[in-house]
Amino acid sequence: MTSLAPAAQPAPAPANPLAVAWARLWRSRRLVERNILVYRHQWIIIFSGVFEPIFYLIAIGFGIGGIVGNVPPQFVEGREISYLAFAAPALLATAAMNGAVFETIFNVFFKLNYAKTYDGVLATPMGITEIALGEMLWALFRAALYAVAMFVIMLVLGLILSPWGLLIIPAALLVAAAFAAAGLAGTSYLRTVNDFDVPMGLIVMPMFLFSGTFFPIEVYPEPVQWLVQLTPLYHAINLIRGLSLGMVGLPQLWDFIYLVAFFAICLTLAMRQMEKRLIK
């Protein structure tokens, strides 16, 4: 094992770093192809996830929305926004997050620790970078599937209230990329299946509940609001909700910058961690 891994690193790089990056990204498609082959017989695992945000939309959007009616106007710039239109873009953002983290946490953990898939991959011309990029691209596809499904439903139900809504899908891809990188970085710290409690129970679930998904964070006391504003899901929701409701301004620019920076940091960390785990 030890003798194999370093030999699997690509040959010394040509001068242009952009060309190297592209070559690696292009080579990482092989891992995506591998995942497509594997999931051909297990497509229900991925496909069933499409329905999760839709069930939430029906239950919370219609069930609770029927009681709430419109969101209290002081939370949405004094406008008349139905609760359904308020919750839907947040559910799209969380669907993008879930698609990305389910893939990079559960499935990567399994391949890393039990199936030892990557030890095999490293015996080919693919290196750590290609593995990390390949898994992230694959997670991105899964997240995109969920985001697009949700987008179509919002479109059909007339829940996209502004032409800015055209940018929802690219924004959702950014969100998915950020969470895919974060998931990949986090998974490398997990040792047993019991450790899933930590990322899911202490990070993903609380973010899902508290990031303004189902109600505006302005209902919290100030210090709690600040705390929520530190989390990536808050910015994902704020960005996508802003685009959907047509409330786009400096805060959304700030959300965008936050997500790009978060993505860059997590990507660097993910590469370093994967290298630590795979090259022993």
Added chain:
Amino acid sequence: MTVIAASGRVWHRNWLVYRRLWHRSLAFGFLQPVLFLTAMGLGLGAIIPQDADAFGGFEYVVWLGPGLLAAMAMQTATFESTYPIMNKIMWGRNYEAMLSTPLQIRNIVWGELGWSAFRIGSLAVVFLVVLFLFGVPRSPMAVLAIPFTILIGLAFSSCLIAFTATQKNDVGFSAVFRFVINPLFLFSGTFFPLTQLPDGLQLVAWATPLFHGVELVRGSILGTLDPLAAVLHLAYLLTMFAIGTWLAERTLTRRMAG
């Protein structure tokens, strides 16, 4: 060995494994309702109009809390009866080893169900403590919520063990989680009263098991339980438990023979 004593051995095996994890499991069992009640109960409750009589005159967090307890029982039972059981059937092959001793299929099924009851009962106690911290219980009958919660867990555990024993891999679990458990979680009167649903869907929801569990648990904690309705809800869940156990013994027998 009597049936009970032999089943106790299976239960005890699970306890030995769980001993290292119980403090963690209970910590999450405490944290989860705290998070849910703070976010959904208080946060979402803040934008629900105060005069909404949809929640029987209760604040939203008070109305929601008991529903979440019932739903927790279903989710824990589901999780405990899928992957861990699958592991003991085919990945770790523990059942194969057990069956080479005087233990029989019935002991395995009863032992696992007893384990499920213990796990859910302990989580229910923790959950009830959280509900007290949020000032939810309105009646001393609230203690009845613990046996009711265990019954919900047993009803789901038995049916899911029966299902798991028929599966060749874990792919089917995703479908069950997404198409059965998650809709039940959302549409059984946990988060909003069923009267918000269209008439046709209401009838469907009334026919589902978690609805009966939610009614029992909420009714006992808020002191609004109608005795006649309670008998009906109990009969539904007990029947489901009996059928599930019978099926689980059959499917597991067939599986372990094949």
